[in-house]
Amino acid sequence: MSLRLSKYLKDLRTEAHRFERTDINNNVSTSFWGRNQRRIICILPSLVLLLLLREGFNSDFVAYASTVLSILIGLFTTAIIFILDKYQPIDNPKPNSKEKLWDTQAYNYTKQFSFITGYNIVLCVFALVLLSLNVLFEEPFSVDIYQYTLCLKNIDMKSVCNFLIIALVVAQRFLVIYWLASIIYNTLYVISSMVKYMTVKIDRK
Secondary structure, three states: OHHHHHHHHHHHHHHHHHHHOEOOOOOEOOOHHHHHHHHHHHHHHHHHHHHHOOOOOOHHHHHHHHHHHHHHHHHHHHHHHHHHHHOOOOOOOOOOHHHHHHHHHHHHHHHHHHHHHHHHHHHHHHHHHHHHHHHHOHHHHOOOHHHOOOOOOOOOHHHHHHHHHHHHHHHHHHHHHHHHHHHHHHHHHHHHHHHHHHHHHHHOO
16 A cells, blocks of 8 residues: 555655646646746755754744644645546547647646645645644754754764754755745646637637
């Protein structure tokens, strides 16, 4: 079961990233910016905030972010069910070229919306799990990372343990910020692509 779960999550991530650069006509952007736009946009503020948040996330932020993420999980799940229920292939044994194009666009948009929104739900869950570490282990995850310096002399077991703890704390803070930025990016992408698709659909008439 765990192997199957990891495969499903890997496939979801791969398809979500692919549909980030694929339009409803199935045209894929192959440019550097098209392939790495989300990563660049999300990594830069994540690094800046990581340096600014010396003591990590306070309890108010953890509570606020957890509430928002929980609400988003419910909304995104409902949205996926709604979009899948709304998609209906053209019921015509001999469709013309326009009907074929419209059916292809509807099919591609449904897959794009489903994969990106589903991946957003996974990111919300992962971010919640990492944020819960601040509640379960409040003291180590609120440590001021600037109080420690890297010293290669007189390395002992305590130094190694401190290094591992600091590395874990830094990784947790970066991933939380990065995933939150990715969730915001994906949400804006889904909303804007929905408006664009609805505009195209209205213009058909």
